[in-house]
Amino acid sequence: MSLPQVLDRHLRDLFGSGRVNSVLGAIPTRGPLGMAQLARTPEEVERFTLSPLACPNLLVHLTSKEARLDPTRFPLAVLARGCETRMLNQIFSEHGLRRDQVYVVGLAHCPGAIDPRRLSAQLPVLRGFPEATIEGEEVVIREESGELARLARTELVLERCRHCQNHEPLIDDYRFDLVEEADWIEPVSVDEDPGVEAIDAMIPIERWAYWRSQLERCIRCHACRDACPLCYCENCILERHTPCWVKRSVNLPENTAYQLLRVMHLVGRCTACGECERACPVDLPLGLMMRKMENLVREYYGHRSGLDPSGEHLLSIFDPRDTTATARLEQ
Amino acid sequence: MNNRVGVFICHCGKNIARTVDVEALRKEAAGLPGVEWAEDDMYLCSDPGQQLIRERIAEQNLDAVVVAACSPTLHTTTFRRAVESAGVNPFRLEIANIREQCSWVHPGTAETTHKAAALVRSGVEKARRTQPLEPIHVGLQRAVVVIGGGVAGIQAALDIAEAGYPVHLVEQGPNLGGRMAQLSETFPTLDCSSCILTPKMVEVSHHPLVTIHTLAEVTDVEGSIGNFQVRIRQQPRYVIAEGCTGCGDCVPACPQVVPGEFDRGLGARKAIYIPFPQAVPFTYTLDREHCLNQGPLIICDRCAQACEPRAIDFDQQPSEELVEAGAIVLATGCDTLPLSHFREYGHDRHPDVIDGLMFERLLSASGPTHGEIRRPSDHRVPKSIAFVQCAGSRDPERGKAYCSQICCMYTAKHALLYHHAVPDGKVYIFYIDIRAGGKGYEEFVERVRAEDGINYIRGKVAKLIPKDGKLEVWGVDTLLGEQVKVEVDLVVLATALVPSQGIQELARVARVAIDGDGFLSEAHPKLRPVESQTRGIYLAGTAQGPRDISATVAHAAGAASKVLGLFSHDELVEEPTIARVNEALCRGCSFCVSVCPYDAISLHEGTAHVNETLCRGCGACTPACFAAALGPRGFEDDQILAQIRALAC
């Protein structure tokens, strides 16, 4: 299950050449989620895996307070798929990190990452960390005793993989093909987003009824905020006392304010990676709001975050042709 | 938090009291958390009213004041002074507008008093969270850089130097004078242009506080109002200024003949030259571009031989100088639309089709024809001239949309001067409207119109057809409603005024705004015509838009007065309600840097830093900062949130 030979040797050389102090990757865990791990020595590299089952949230560990308290981990090599390089671009454009602090190992020809929840929903009997490969439009799960299951790719992959626009890394210092060039077939990415469209189709009262039932369930454990690689403020306003934007009590008004403020602070920055939704212990559909805002920002302002490492922030600039809000109101 | 707030409610005679129950308001205010004292008075803005506030502050030991009265735009300064004199920081005053936005616009119902109470509550909540703020004092460099050595630059430089402040006058050309030096006479008085300009040029060149930099350009401007660092790049003159006596022996010795830019290409000059006899500084200039000696190779040194004081130095090098200045005046003047722009008039291919400025050179005694009006093609005195007005002006499709203001007047002057020189000469002036708005202007045009031989024909010229040595002018007379074909010896186009060469680059360097037509844009078209939108940078003369000489001088004097106003204090006092960064929270994401309209915020070692002189306190950076690490003092997040809570319930 460990890394392919070529990649394994390359990572070890990075240590040898002193190019990096640590490598951030994923190791298999008992359940099909995998765990982020920081290899500080070449030996630890062999614990990493590229299995589509082990795609935990890596980038959050680049900008977290933990990373700022442990500068010795930089320069750091990170195994990054296309969507993750898009998030890296956004982090660089916000100076969350300097480009030279990160050695990007671009994982090209990315067939997608498997969503553990969708997998266990489809295959409840699954135990341990089986060997899984994505071949074309199918996911093949194998155990020692042979093939366990062959399931449809679009049913199992993460939400972001279903709309993936970047199967190839946008930036990389070293490129490694997850799928051999020969048998690489570009997976089908769908544009339509049934979740968001369903809500768009509702009338305001229905929409609020839906969101009310969701936001009431929030337990304010901050997992969505702490899972986001772009939420790295020193003293987040959602926890700040003076001034107090969100009160501590856990009820519908404060939960709604918490999520609205969090989303508004990510407009134009969020790359809809879906880690907030994945982290939520009570399964709130946070991805819907993030994808809605990402579509809106692309449709109204032609802005796609994370495509250019020195891109401008959406809400820091304006375009003379912006007339959406006022024009609608002025007629 | 200030917990000894004093609330003072004004009756404003009957203006507030008529619809707001002031007593109920006072009672409710007294009960608000943090309020120590609440009182109402007939006229708070009156002296007794002010006195009342001062006494209560002392008596009740108040630490913040809320005045519920008229709009803050009226008496903020008065109340701030009163509060300050009683020992409370002027920025701990908050005004609740319960007149213009409450008593005057709502009926006398309980809801109106309830709204007034909410506004007072909001004022109190903000007052409780105000910080003592001191105006920011910034050192001031009392020196000026004036860019542009025309009449505007000279006037500004003189006015500022007269007031005792050093001026650096930077001129791109070899000598001062600008456009005005190229003119023969000026309307409406027909004064000889150089006769009225030369004394000013001499005065500015001898003024002890004015340093003149000719053949010089400003290449970089850093810093902000009060503390600009201006980099001036001096091009080599190849003539040692101190040595040159202006004898001119070098000119006949020079073999190289070149078309003279000063004479707009009508006359020729040598490679070593002086543009016009009254030039200041009166030093010759060697134009190495056209000199036989190219680069370091010296093959001809005839001028050096002929120069008795040995003032010619072929290997002079460009030099740079960094000047500290508190203010900058842009007086870069204007140019005319090039003849090549007019395809229907045969481009610039026909020698006898010239523009107004070239005609001025023909009229000028120091011009190529020594004041005799002669046609450029065959040097004969033209027996008939056609003047074409609005050439490129008032022509949005193919030229400039605006009116260049001065052409009607200088064309009338040209016609009159030509009439004096060639009494039997025929003049046709093709115009669409005559604009003569200045003092004595209309009278001047009437006088010209009355001269025989000068025909004002109302209509635009369609085409100029060269026909056996003459030019056939195809025009129309809209008053008679018929086409007109006139054969003339010379055609003068009154071409549009446009900003001078290089203004784009200078504006970028000085970070000043440019309007759609390329002129420098003023802070406010009606009320602040001499200031640019960048603080500390002022505009003088036609660089800001077409105007005649008298308006240019007035405009330049205006710019100078603004500078003197700035320099009248020994330091800059800035409003303290500007942005302040909490370094501990700043993540260095630079969202605020790109949002600031004044480039006042920059990153130093990954943390945002606000330039206190540039920041105007608009607060656009605060919402852009997701870490909520900066905000304008006086409009901080906690104050506004408290106001919202006070108002919404």
Added chain:
Amino acid sequence: MLIGDRKQQSYEPRIVAFLCNWCAYAGADLAGTQRLSYPPNVRVIRLMCSGRVDPGFIIEAFLEGADGVIVAGCHPGECHYEHGNRLAERRMTTLQHLLGFIGIEQARVRLAWVSAAEGRKFAQLIETTVEEVRALGPFQQFPRRAP
């Protein structure tokens, strides 16, 4: 008065307005000097520029019992600070769509341009907004209950 109580009694919409000091606030003052009249439901907060309005303020206003919010600044191109109003436009548009997505009627947040000379337009803005918000009914979605 408890938020809850106010809602049950005859419903008078409560509108919080963020006005920019140079244009909208001056326009409001002009409406006063012209002695125009408009409904008292609007409570004004003066900011130096509409670019200062943080989307969080709008959310806070709804939390604290407002039924509608107005953000008014200078006409595009006339902003005292060059482009504060253009920034407000993007922030308010994105916020309106986010609120709309979770079920808050977009008409509850109103962005408008009022110059210092448009007293009458300011009065009309208040009237139309109050009527629109009254039609939408009280803000029930997520007001903070009295502690």
Added chain:
Amino acid sequence: MRMLQAKHDIPKLLELMDQDRELFVPVRDEGGGRFARWSDLDLSVNEDIENTLMLAGEATRRPAKDQLFAETATLFRFRLEQGDFHLEEPPPGPSPRVLFGVRPCDGRGFQVIDTLLVGPHGGDTAYQQAREANLLVGVGCKTPGPDCFCTSVGGDPHSSDGLDVLLTDLGDAFLLESITEPGRDWLSGLQKHGVGFLHDAGKRDAERARVAQHEARQRVPRQVDTSRLPKILERSFNSDVWATVAPACIGCGACTFLCPTCRCFDIQDLVQGSRGARVRVWDSCMFREYTQEASGHNPRIRRAQRWRNRFYDKFHWSGDGRGNPACVGCGRCITHCPSGIDLVEMIERVTSAEGGA
């Protein structure tokens, strides 16, 4: 005292329970299930009760704890009038309630919480009142969840610790057994009114229950030896085993907010105008802000330190007062950790790394 209740008549039984005491039952929702008021539910007649009320399979993702130790509890209200301060009388205590469908691990969770919030050295009045007012009717785990390891920490799928009554699933019916005095009184009260569908249970039913309980015990998926942990932890505070979680943990509060035994809280004053209330809200030792000192120093600023602190609190410092660790082995923090950190794996790793001596 033992009673028998056919599964298909469960709704009638629940309706009966709801008569004198307010009934709360587990309800499946998009977030893995939580406890809700029975009268709020509108169950359709042919509803699959066992699935909706989560009587089989996994426990509710949000433990029963939040019914007694509320996420936000108002301690008292105050008002400022004309400058002086009025304390409003505290809100009345909770009315008597029945918490039906509590899993044994949640039940044992309450015992752990009791050691701190109830008892001799003071306590939390809000919790104490709730604890007394709530009668806990547990239901045994027929099929424990994927990460359950209650048997390794002194628990059992059918443990009766902390419960008043325990139901055991016999396949077609439930055996109700009273455990505590209040449980017995409540059950006999039910018996009087439950004529027709609540029958006395015989010895054979008890025997079938023992067999079902034994089978359930075999189905607990994960085992780990926690007996030597207290000893091991005494010397492994500075071990570098804790560093293994640092790269993965994102410092959120998911594990603590789902844990049936976490009982840390914060006190806040919510003020609005001149009215206000003091509220007790859940807090988490995994939050950085939890140990943030006014001086700016934070003794546990690193995530490994915070994770270690939680581990020590569960397996060393506190317990259920009966010699068992403070962790009841419900597996929620393993299944729902966003970073995939596995408590059982960590126990094994700590034991192997430091257990050697």
Added chain:
Amino acid sequence: MTSLAYYPGCSLKRFASGCEIAGLEAARRLGIELVELERWNCCGTVFSMSSGERMHHLGSLRNLVRVQEAGYPEVVTMCAMCQNTLRQVNNEVRGDGDSLAMMNRFMDEEPAYRGEVEVLHYLTLLDRLGSEAIAARVERPLTGLRVAPYYGCTLVRPPSAGIDDPEDPNIMERLLEALGAKVVRDPMRVECCGAYMGVSKPGTINVRASAIHGSARNSGAEALATMCPLCAHNLDAVGPAPDEPALVVFYFTQLVALALGAKPEQCLAATQRVDPRPLLSTKGLLEEPQP
């Protein structure tokens, strides 16, 4: 040999046949085969453009459909008026989907026009080849022949359908220099030749022609060169008043063919009133080109 669709237009088949013959010959010598459309109809002439009535523009549209049918991306035409009309109609329908749909519906018997055809005037085609390529193929340079190009109106106006700058066109000047001729830049080259005025006020054509000839003569020209049959008719067939001298009026294609070495009779159609032979012979341009 590249081949392009060619739309002759009515005049080139009758009155202005000289222009076509010379044009086709010159094109052939430049390696371009102009394939005439099997079916084509009158372009409606500039006259039809005077009214906004779309139905009058069907003539041109049918021609464009013919080109589309033949599968050519471009169609070349020599007559100034044809290119003007075809271009104006083409621009019009491309810019306005509704009117194109309406006209297509009206011509239900024709396939719908998709708007992808480009209309190319002969001079633009030569200009696209470039002066060097043409100069390389010149066998009989027109040295010494002083020619004043005359554009008239329809070649350059309106700007949307013109082939060069309406005030200061230079395309014929460039080509003439490539052919070795002495170019005369006459200022009257974009003034109107009187067009159809000869029908309602016969005298005007003589007035216009004498002005144009006079101005060209004044500028030192010996001959005029035009590409519009109507201008050629007015300037040559009608020409200035009988007592005034008249210059030779060539079709520009004739000069091109002559320079490229075509036989004189191919370049000098019979319809020219002022016989060009004397002028050409004085310039030695009637002999066979020396190799």
